[in-house]
Amino acid sequence: MTLIFAHRGYSVSYPENTMKAFREAEKVGAEGLEIDVQLSKDGQVVVIHDEKVDRTTNGKGFVKDLTYKELRNLDASYENKTFLKKERIPSLEEVLEWLTSNEIICNIELKNGIFPYEGMEEKIVELVRRYGLSDRIIFSSFNHYSIIYCYRLAPEIEIAPLIVEGLYMPWVYAKSIRAKSIQPKYIAAPNEVIIKSMENGIDVRPYTVNKEAEMRRLFDVGCSGFITDDPAKAIRIRKQYKK
Structure with missing residues (x-):
């Protein structure tokens, strides 16, 4: 079965990278989540995609320049006036604690391509192990040095390089870095490569797949999984295929 990973949660309908988006992804039946992590000024692992808070919250500035408390005070659902309570930037610990109550697989993307965030790999490995989730976590990044370091710290946790352009024989590269999977941009994942x-x-989970035609292509070829902003749509289409 092609597994559905909700990109930053059920982000087409709910504020991305919030507990609300994660819970709603679980409700519609997504098997996996894709989340992004960075470090606050005081070294807390927080779940947010952009290096700045400006786009997704009512705040301004770089994540790395704000303390955990300052980040928690921001409203990550400020653009959605129908929300009765504000959604906060979650900590990775909050997400992992919630994951212990379900069976969801979680892809943690390390957002350390621009700012190195020294010590982040050690922190996320320690948290994943503390919650006993090593077998349900995937570490991914465009910074392949970072996930290789994660593998050295925790060989029991799967790593998956993110790939933005066509890579020749990516399964050979994946094996060379001990990755069990690759996560290419969907246009860099033709059927023959999958x-x-x-x-x-080597499992293949293309990102970010939102068009029905692309979803059908991946279902037709029996792709391992894919990452989408609209897990409900993906699951609806998947139901038309025989298990």
């Missing part, structure tokens, strides 16, 4: 990677024991 099939060959899977034949070589």
